[in-house]
Amino acid sequence: ICVCPPESFGQNYPEEADGTLDCISMALTCTFNRWGTLLAVGCNDGRIVIWDFLTRGIAKIISAHIHPVCSLWNPILSASTDNIVSQWDVLTGDCDQRFRFPSPILKLQYHPRDMDKVLVCPMKSAPVLLTLSDSKHVVLPVDDDSDLNVVAAFDRRGEYIYTGNAKGKILVLNTNTQELVASFRVTTGTSNTTAIKSIEFARKGSCFLINTADRIIRVYDGREILTCGRDGEPEPMQKLQDLVNRTPWKRCCFSGDGEYIVAGSARQHALYIWEKSIGNLVKILHGTRGELLLDVAWHPVRPIIASISSGVVSIWAQNQVENWSAFAPDFKELDENVEYEERESEFDIEDEDKSEPEQTGADAAEDEEVDVTTVDPIVAFCSSDEELEDYKALLYLPIAPEVEDPEENPFGPPPDASAQAGALEDAAGGGDKKQRQPSSEGGPAKKKARTTTIELQGVPSDEVHPLLGVKGDGKSKKKTAGRPKGSKGKDKDFPFRPKPYMGDRPPFPMDTLGSSVSMFTNNSDARTPRRQKHQYQLPADSHTPLGSPPELVNKRIC
Numbered sequence: 001i002c003v004c005p006p007e008s009f010g011q012n013y014p015e016e017a018d019g020t021l022d023c024i025s026m027a028l029t030c031t032f033n034r035w036g037t038l039l040a041v042g043c044n045d046g047r048i049v050i051w052d053f054l055t056r057g058i059a060k061i062i063s064a065h066i067h068p069v070c071s072l073w074n075p076i077l078s079a080s081t082d083n084i085v086s087q088w089d090v091l092t093g094d095c096d097q098r099f100r101f102p103s104p105i106l107k108l109q110y111h112p113r114d115m116d117k118v119l120v121c122p123m124k125s126a127p128v129l130l131t132l133s134d135s136k137h138v139v140l141p142v143d144d145d146s147d148l149n150v151v152a153a154f155d156r157r158g159e160y161i162y163t164g165n166a167k168g169k170i171l172v173l174n175t176n177t178q179e180l181v182a183s184f185r186v187t188t189g190t191s192n193t194t195a196i197k198s199i200e201f202a203r204k205g206s207c208f209l210i211n212t213a214d215r216i217i218r219v220y221d222g223r224e225i226l227t228c229g230r231d232g233e234p235e236p237m238q239k240l241q242d243l244v245n246r247t248p249w250k251r252c253c254f255s256g257d258g259e260y261i262v263a264g265s266a267r268q269h270a271l272y273i274w275e276k277s278i279g280n281l282v283k284i285l286h287g288t289r290g291e292l293l294l295d296v297a298w299h300p301v302r303p304i305i306a307s308i309s310s311g312v313v314s315i316w317a318q319n320q321v322e323n324w325s326a327f328a329p330d331f332k333e334l335d336e337n338v339e340y341e342e343r344e345s346e347f348d349i350e351d352e353d354k355s356e357p358e359q360t361g362a363d364a365a366e367d368e369e370v371d372v373t374t375v376d377p378i379v380a381f382c383s384s385d386e387e388l389e390d391y392k393a394l395l396y397l398p399i400a401p402e403v404e405d406p407e408e409n410p411f412g413p414p415p416d417a418s419a420q421a422g423a424l425e426d427a428a429g430g431g432d433k434k435q436r437q438p439s440s441e442g443g444p445a446k447k448k449a450r451t452t453t454i455e456l457q458g459v460p461s462d463e464v465h466p467l468l469g470v471k472g473d474g475k476s477k478k479k480t481a482g483r484p485k486g487s488k489g490k491d492k493d494f495p496f497r498p499k500p501y502m503g504d505r506p507p508f509p510m511d512t513l514g515s516s517v518s519m520f521t522n523n524s525d526a527r528t529p530r531r532q533k534h535q536y537q538l539p540a541d542s543h544t545p546l547g548s549p550p551e552l553v554n555k556r557i558c
Contacts, residue, residue, distance in 0.1 A: 018317035026311030042069025059397040079105035095449035104465035127152035164196030202258035
């Protein structure tokens with residue numbers, strides 16, 4: 001048996017790298033399912049790769065978009081840089097419906113308790129509450145119409161929507177009525193406002209964090225925010241920052257139990273982990289030097305973090321020290337010598353200090369009924385206010401081999417016999433039956449996904465997603481590095497340039513050729529130009545390389 005030391009279960013945060021997941025394509029974003037058994041990764045070629053996190057193998061690949069996937073949510077809801085939001089059936093890989101927005105999508109989030117509602121954060125627009133069943137949408141109110149750099153997130157129960165703008169103003173809106181419930185402003189020490197970059201809620205408890213542009217992560221209590229009401233002045237529970245390097249944060253999130261906070265650096269592949277209750281930094285995980293972090297996701301149950309950098313998913317976990325020794329169940333392994341304290345009655349024939357057993361007869365134990373039908377919910381998979389688990393949530397994907405060119409079925413009729421039988425049936429039916437259109441994959445025909453266009457007033461349609469770069473033609477006012485255009489060394493950019501033949505070139509008969517090509521050769525005569533253009537023609541059936549007469553085909557050109 002393998003025994004893991006119980007001391008490792010005391011700390012619920014990862015300590016070291018535990019391998020990588022290579023999706024072949026460049027990974028951009030990732031998210032876990034509710035159970036933590038599946039990991040969905042969005043790639044730059046538009047594919048969604050679903051990993052079986054228990055076996056660390058690819059369970060399914062969905063060709064979701066043509067453009068890069070920029071946002072994912074569980075169940076599978078994807079957004080790409082071509083401003084399209086798609087809902088997917090994970091088991092079949094089919095697209096249920098699509099929504100086309102006028103501007104790029106920065107974030108997607110399902111309602112925590114109602115999978116029919118989706119919160120969408122378009123670029124340069126107010127957040128949109130989308131209903132999937134009837135394809136209706138509601139634009140959420142904002143504090144200032146001129147400031148449209150707004151981020152939003154559902155709270156843990158989905159009762160309220162928290163929005164934040166570039167001026168540091170946080171609005172708490174009722175999800176059903178979109179009415180303003182509470183508001184406050186995030187300020188720095190000098191009473192200056194700072195922009196809100198992201199808002200994240202914990203799965204357990206009432207805490208949430210705000211990532212701001214002043215490189216400080218503020219942790220608030222949601223109950224205090226609602227108590228303060230409009231224009232309140234709540235104080236954050238914790239302020240987390242890198243006091244030494246003043247690191248800006250790319251992505252922040254809570255652990256599965258809400259006791260730890262991880263933040264990914266925007267400068268390098270480094271993960272900072274804090275303990276929420278105390279606010280102290282407990283661990284820094286360093287990835288490959290020189291890489292930039294794109295996304296971070298914490299496992300919903302286990303102390304495991306998945307981070308994306310340079311197109312590869314890195315897994316961070318605890319250091320499990322295995323001890324392949326057999327011990328009795330009541331044995332305890334000692335790291336050092338411990339003085340044993342003998343009990344007074346240890347070697348007595350009769351233990352006087354032994355407590356009296358409870359007077360419970362065997363008949364009472366036999367009459368006790370054991371409930372074998374009720375399934376108690378696992379506390380780890382539930383949030384702090386849920387009574388039952390979501391048994392409809394996807395736990396795993398069945399693995400089936402995908403055969404591109406299936407062989408003939410040895411137990412079925414040959415293809416000729418089936419074709420003849422079909423022809424006889426058509427002839428007997430008089431041609432009234434409709435001809436079946438098999439699908440390209442040999443299975444049932446896939447239904448076509450419905451596409452709905454979402455109209456937003458006053459939203460520019462020429463915005464470019466941050467993953468694709470800045471808007472414009474790419475010209476910069478700064479002077480480019482390297483040699484200027486037209487310089488003497490511009491030919492050095494070409495990786496390979498063969499040298500022309502330096503020997504004497506005999507005259508070539510021009511009347512026996514059928515097509516013309518041109519070649520530049522060097523001439524040793526100083527009275528003629530250094531580069532002289534010669535015209536050659538090759539017959540149509542000739543295999544002579546272009547630019548070389550037939551006499552020089554077998555000669556090696558230096």
